[in-house]
Amino acid sequence: MTAPVNVTVTGAAGQIGYALLFRIASGAMLGPDTPVRLKLLEIPQAVKAAEGTAMELDDCAFPLLAGIDVDDDAARAFDGTNVALLVGARPRGPGMERGDLLEANGGIFGPQGRAINDHAADDVRVLVVGNPANTNALIAAAHAPDVPAARFTAMTRLDHNRALSQVAHKAGVPVAQVRRLAIWGNHSATQYPDLFHAEVAGAPADALTADTAWLTQEFVPTVAKRGAAIIDARGASSAASAANAAIDHVHDWVLGTPEGDWTSAGVVSRGEYGVPEGLVCSFPVTSSDGEWHVVEGLEIDDLSRGLIDASVAELEAERTAVRELGLV
Numbered sequence: 621m622t623a624p625v626n627v628t629v630t631g632a633a634g635q636i637g638y639a640l641l642f643r644i645a646s647g648a649m650l651g652p653d654t655p656v657r658l659k660l661l662e663i664p665q666a667v668k669a670a671e672g673t674a675m676e677l678d679d680c681a682f683p684l685l686a687g688i689d690v691d692d693d694a695a696r697a698f699d700g701t702n703v704a705l706l707v708g709a710r711p712r713g714p715g716m717e718r719g720d721l722l723e724a725n726g727g728i729f730g731p732q733g734r735a736i737n738d739h740a741a742d743d744v745r746v747l748v749v750g751n752p753a754n755t756n757a758l759i760a761a762a763h764a765p766d767v768p769a770a771r772f773t774a775m776t777r778l779d780h781n782r783a784l785s786q787v788a789h790k791a792g793v794p795v796a797q798v799r800r801l802a803i804w805g806n807h808s809a810t811q812y813p814d815l816f817h818a819e820v821a822g823a824p825a826d827a828l829t830a831d832t833a834w835l836t837q838e839f840v841p842t843v844a845k846r847g848a849a850i851i852d853a854r855g856a857s858s859a860a861s862a863a864n865a866a867i868d869h870v871h872d873w874v875l876g877t878p879e880g881d882w883t884s885a886g887v888v889s890r891g892e893y894g895v896p897e898g899l900v901c902s903f904p905v906t907s908s909d910g911e912w913h914v915v916e917g918l919e920i921d922d923l924s925r926g927l928i929d930a931s932v933a934e935l936e937a938e939r940t941a942v943r944e945l946g947l948v
């Protein structure tokens with residue numbers, strides 16, 4: 621039998637944690653042949669609630685679940701971890717932007733990056749979900765000098781999935797017939813969901829990109845502001861869809877993206893498309909052999925260039941802010 625993969629989930633007692641853990645344990649994230657050992661990290665006040673979730677996980681009798689540890693100590697929770705899902709952070713409320721969380725949440729990710737550096741397995745892969753996700757990933761990576769920067773990623777898969785659904789609804793096709801969308805930039809209201817390379821039912825999405833009014837006044841803002849719309853409707857930020865996106869992200873990172881398609885992820889820029897090196901920026905990406913690869917060589921039209929640049933400028937401003945706060 622394959623050795624279990626150690627999966628650490630921070631913020632395990634939170635709402636995303638509750639939607640995420642059962643699916644990881646069922647095999648949705650790493651496949652039906654890979655046992656997992658869950659390592660749950662919480663703050664001391666929430667350990668008891670996380671233990672309750674662990675009891676429920678036990679009660680599911682998942683055949684792939686090789687064990688569960690609950691801890692409030694990062695060194696132990698990241699010890700030997702292969703996949704780290706950094707979810708634990710405060711969510712925003714109505715009227716807030718995700719960047720408003722920088723000061724409150726940024727302080728979590730330095731120590732966790734350090735603990736990953738010192739204790740995780742050599743092949744550790746990190747997905748930051750806690751907001752502002754891109755800059756929190758940058759902070760974590762900066763504290764883990766011994767871990768290749770490419771192992772730190774931020775979640776924009778929820779934005780990608782939202783864009784897929786919006787296009788499928790508009791075009792009247794099943795979601796599976798929409799391919800090659802891209803989310804560029806920050807997981808924030810400045811993100812740019814790009815349809816200029818997309819395919820709908822096997823053909824270029826020309827009818828959609830030609831409709832500039834729909835594209836710029838409906839599609840882009842609907843995707844970019846969907847998180848706020850969910851908060852407005854639900855009274856709490858998205859949870860099950862965020863957990864689903866985290867599952868998709870890690871699944872594709874470890875097991876690969878389908879031939880001929882790509883997805884979106886926040887990865888450390890190596891200067892692709894003029895994005896300054898070191899920023900954690902969402903790009904169109906493929907995955908093979910357990911590594912993300914930015915899709916290179918796409919032609920970027922003027923409308924897209926302006927929107928990408930605006931989101932990248934926000935990422936640079938966030939990097940400056942965390943430098944000034946002494947977080948990197």
Ligand SMILES: NC(=O)C1=CN([C@@H]2O[C@H](COP(=O)(O)OP(=O)(O)OC[C@H]3O[C@@H](n4cnc5c(N)ncnc54)[C@H](O)[C@@H]3O)[C@@H](O)[C@H]2O)C=CC1
Nearest residue numbers: 631633634635636662666708709710711749750751775862
């Ligand atoms: N990147 C994305 O697409 C998305 C990101 N998010 C973000 O995910 C984060 C979590 O959201 P929810 O689960 O809804 O929040 P929540 O408030 O329900 O749960 C957060 C949990 O994190 C724990 N926590 C806080 N500090 C911690 C620390 N230092 N170590 C370990 N655990 C810690 C809390 O005790 C709490 O149980 C928020 O920052 C939210 O904005 C949410 C949706 C989508």
Ligand SMILES: O=C([O-])CC(=O)C(=O)O
Nearest residue numbers: 712751778847848857858
């Ligand atoms: O909007 C929020 O604060 C939560 C989040 O990141 C999302 O739903 O995309």
